[in-house]
Amino acid sequence: MSDTPDIPQDAPLDDDRILAAEYVLGLLSTADHRAFEARMDGDPILRARVAEWAEDFVTLTADFPEETPPETLWRAIEASLDRPVVEPMRRRTGLGLLGYALGGLMAAGLAFVVVNSGMLSPAAPEFQARIAAQDNAVLFAAAYDADTGQLALEYQAGSHPPDRSFEFWLIAEGEAPVSVIVWPDGSPAEVVTLSDELWAKVPGAVLAISDEPAGGSPTGQPTGAVVAVGQIEPI
Amino acid sequence: MSTREEIEALIDATATGDRSAFAALYGHTSAKLFGVVLRILKSDTETEEAVQEIYLKIWRNADRYRAGGYSPMTWLITIARNHAIDKLRARRATGAGLSEAEEIADVTPGPEALAMASSDRARIVNCFGQLPLDRAEAVRRAYLQGETYAELAARFEVPLNTMRTWLRRSLLKLKECLSE
Numbered sequence: 001m002s003d004t005p006d007i008p009q010d011a012p013l014d015d016d017r018i019l020a021a022e023y024v025l026g027l028l029s030t031a032d033h034r035a036f037e038a039r040m041d042g043d044p045i046l047r048a049r050v051a052e053w054a055e056d057f058v059t060l061t062a063d064f065p066e067e068t069p070p071e072t073l074w075r076a077i078e079a080s081l082d083r084p085v086v087e088p089m090r091r092r093t094g095l096g097l098l099g100y101a102l103g104g105l106m107a108a109g110l111a112f113v114v115v116n117s118g119m120l121s122p123a124a125p126e127f128q129a130r131i132a133a134q135d136n137a138v139l140f141a142a143a144y145d146a147d148t149g150q151l152a153l154e155y156q157a158g159s160h161p162p163d164r165s166f167e168f169w170l171i172a173e174g175e176a177p178v179s180v181i182v183w184p185d186g187s188p189a190e191v192v193t194l195s196d197e198l199w200a201k202v203p204g205a206v207l208a209i210s211d212e213p214a215g216g217s218p219t220g221q222p223t224g225a226v227v228a229v230g231q232i233e234p235i
Numbered sequence: 236m237s238t239r240e241e242i243e244a245l246i247d248a249t250a251t252g253d254r255s256a257f258a259a260l261y262g263h264t265s266a267k268l269f270g271v272v273l274r275i276l277k278s279d280t281e282t283e284e285a286v287q288e289i290y291l292k293i294w295r296n297a298d299r300y301r302a303g304g305y306s307p308m309t310w311l312i313t314i315a316r317n318h319a320i321d322k323l324r325a326r327r328a329t330g331a332g333l334s335e336a337e338e339i340a341d342v343t344p345g346p347e348a349l350a351m352a353s354s355d356r357a358r359i360v361n362c363f364g365q366l367p368l369d370r371a372e373a374v375r376r377a378y379l380q381g382e383t384y385a386e387l388a389a390r391f392e393v394p395l396n397t398m399r400t401w402l403r404r405s406l407l408k409l410k411e412c413l414s415e
Binding site: 015017018021022024025026027047048050051053054055056057058059060061062063064065066067068069070073074076077078080081146148149150193196 | 254257258261265266267269270271273274283286287288290291292294295302303304305306308309310312313316317320355356358359374375377378379381383384402403406407409410413
């Protein structure tokens with residue numbers, strides 16, 4: 001391990017058994033974490049070591065008492081499988097996880113930290129878009145996390161005439177626009193959970209904002225001018 | 236709690252997009268996952284939000300369950316733990332953390348941990364017991380609080396590389412004990 005010069009060479013502390021534990025705990029640096037995952041892909045023994053540690057550590061939760069979640073929780077989960085569900089982004093702690101990806105450099109650093117404990121794929125967003133008017137008079141940022149199917153949108157600039165609304169559309173190549181959200185006026189950020197169907201269309205799609213009657217397009221398709229457009233790109 | 240085979244069958248069916256299997260999986264496992272996440276996040280609102288996201292991850296990734304070689308509850312709890320740790324780290328990064336006192340409260344094993352019945356649990360409690368107290372605490376904090384080497388080094392007031400060496404030695408010792 002090049003980053004641990006003070007460890008004597010004879011101490012076998014870069015043993016795969018230790019690395020696997022560090023991986024499970026989320027202690028590896030981003031680079032080491034990725035390198036480890038790449039090795040794991042082709043190495044069943046390494047995968048078995050990880051699974052063993054996961055089994056061992058999980059017993060630390062064995063005596064945590066069960067807590068029945070509120071009934072509303074299942075309904076919320078079920079609903080989010082079917083259709084875009086709009087949840088206001090949490091304001092108590094500022095932004096949710098996806099929000100960090102929107103906020104610039106420091107945010108990017110945090111997303112990296114967060115990657116380290118993701119057992120599935122990274123918890124950090126995988127796609128992003130800058131939805132802008134040509135003169136940047138209307139500007140939103142978007143980040144998408146494929147694991148949760150959540151699209152985070154952040155207001156940066158722009159306004160519409162009174163009694164009108166901004167409506168967001170996801171447009172896959174050669175397909176009709178699909179409404180994502182009618183922006184609640186004054187909201188700094190929103191998180192939309194995309195349906196599986198919509199989710200599959202995200203890579204390569206375009207996000208567009210149109211100017212619609214208050215409350216959104218009455219037809220289900222854009223009726224007003226497109227005020228901003230952004231290509232969704234992998235991060 | 237349902238049997239391992241039942242949970243496994245429900246995860247497999249969820250992977251095919253079977254909603255009723257997913258509903259049953261939620262019914263059988265959500266209390267455990269909610270309990271684990273609540274213990275990590277210590278906030279009802281945040282736990283509800285996290286558990287909702289966790290089940291979305293499970294729904295979308297159920298087809299990856301078989302590749303991992305985990306037992307079904309371990310797979311589910313690991314997803315929940317990792318997601319909760321992500322939230323906790325994000326919270327710490329924004330300085331919006333709970334007070335230190337609240338964080339520390341649950342980390343040391345309670346009497347119930349020591350008196351538990353399961354042999355797996357007994358085995359790990361025994362092996363943790365063979366580590367010096369502060370090292371066992373560091374490992375536990377890494378798992379249950381998502382503390383990083385830097386955070387642990389600051390907490391135990393040792394240089395970063397010392398912390399790393401400590402923890403790696405402890406993990407090796409733990410593994411050797413657990414493999415006996």
